[in-house]
Amino acid sequence: MTRPTARVLAMLELLQAGGQRTVADLAEHLGVDERTVRRYAEHLTDLGIPVRSQRGRYGGYRLAPGYKLPPLMLTDDEAVAVVLGLRVAQRAGLATTDHAAAASALAKVSRVLPETLRRRLDHLLTTAQFTAPARAASPADADTLLDLTAAARARRTVAITYTAWDGRESQRDLDVYGVVFHAGRWYATGHDHARDDVRTFRVDRIASVRPGEGSFVVPAEFDARAQVEGGIAAAGWSHEVRVVLRTSPAEARERLPRSVGRLSDHPCGVLLETRAERLDGMARLLAGLGWDFEVLTPDALRDELVALADRLRTNATPTPPTW
Template identity: 65%
Template sequence: MARPTARVLALLEILQAGGGFTVADLAGRLGVDERTVRRYAGHLADLGIPVEARRGRYGGYRLAPGYKLPPLMLTDEEAVAVMLGLVAATRAGLVTTEGAAAESATAKIRRVLPAVLARRIDSLLDTVDFTAPARKPTPPGIEVLLVLAEAARHQQPVSITYTSWHGRSGERQLDPYGLVFHAGRWYVTGHDHHRGDVRTFRLDRIGTARPVQGRFDIPAGFDPTTQVLAGLAAVPYAHDISVVLHTSLGQARRRIPPSVGTLTEVPDGVRLTTRAERLDGAAQLLAGLGWPFTIDRPDELRDEVRALAARLRTAADAGR
């Protein structure tokens, strides 16, 4: 809880447990000095929460006896939307702290819902199932995420410490054009001053991020999502693939996302260039598209397509 608002709410959570707390005790729990604790208590009082102060050397704070936060005023539809949103965020890997933040938020909301509504939502969460598999998140540091988000919004450069996939660390200056969440990972893309080019960085590999002086302009028409997906599609793999799909560019774009590969219109169709670790997966992709195609490279892909066709014929003939 690095942000002041979060600590003010944390103070309220502590005081709601009941009893009195010394300023020193509260300062230790919140990780701030005693003067800051007094300021946070003043914030709560300004919000109409009855925080009572005890004077003297061992003075402290407590909530007025009998005070309880009112039930959270959500309609059934709103409560279901919030709770399912938290569950979905956890399963998608969107949360930034291995699910701890979503779980604690769910518990807090559950405690203040009206009892009947809380029981109904518990029944929903206990019985619901999902067809999409849960993703294991690779969470970034929350401070890194927030610094980059503010810098991208205000178009302010940042200095980051970054560890590459082969373990080398260094400091870079980046103009962050935007943040993208894809397949359980957070990415930032923008102009890397060291390379003099647009690059994409995984947030879980960024150790620190801090704003620096200056301002930048985002190129007209720049799309962070397209940039990230195109970059991921260009990552080196074992096999470099080029196939001409005998269909239109519009149809190809509707079926093949940018993360799979690059589509280029050619006289006899659409060229798909991509990379793959395994050619059997590429053969299955081509078969699943349902269009005629011509393989440019590699020759080994033709063998995989023939092998897949043989397996399909065998399966179709079985049981005749």
């Protein structure tokens, strides 16, 4: 917005107090000249606020009788940011609890907007399309998420009730180093007292969060995002994979997210260490990178690469006519 929005809303607050305010009085309160006051009045009218003017020596502005200021006032830019933010949060799986929370928030924002702006935003929501598909989310409980982030901010230990992937429930004392959103899920990562190690927990599997005993200090070099992505890559898949990529470390890190695996320097390029449930998918990933590479382990990955090469060779060979 090119207009000083804060002063426009301040003028609205003055008019909301009731009665008519002269242009000179408004200019004095807002610290602007009278011409600017008139521009602010035009802006309020554009927003759908019923500002009434009276000309003459003692003329000024007032709100239409009976008009009450809505509990939320947004500029066009702010309203678009809020509405699109809620819609994108829904599609990305970022919203907590379920889609109903974001949907009800959208409805509440819409109800308090001026009619003209509400109609324009309805047009936006019904017309805009997205190329990325909506994610199937695993929504986290809002209170759980807020409690974890508060503990991380205050550096206070919490006690959590956690359900593992196999249904086993356990009680953990956790120092929350960070909270990360990744691929449609929220994760909390930090020092697990029972394991005396840094662990990562899915927030949607945390049933309760209670104040614990003690405080903590986050290690200076700790990177919560890297910890979560690395933990996902090192999950208990069937196959451990080690491959040397013939490329530079910078290019490897640009092309491969941390969730793919751990990258480290190697005399012949970059060492990729990861785990995989299916080696045929790992073979396709390596072939699609476009770099030369050497498989260190497992031997079965070499067999999958040979099978993939045979299929590609067969598909690339012209089929002779049958007539």
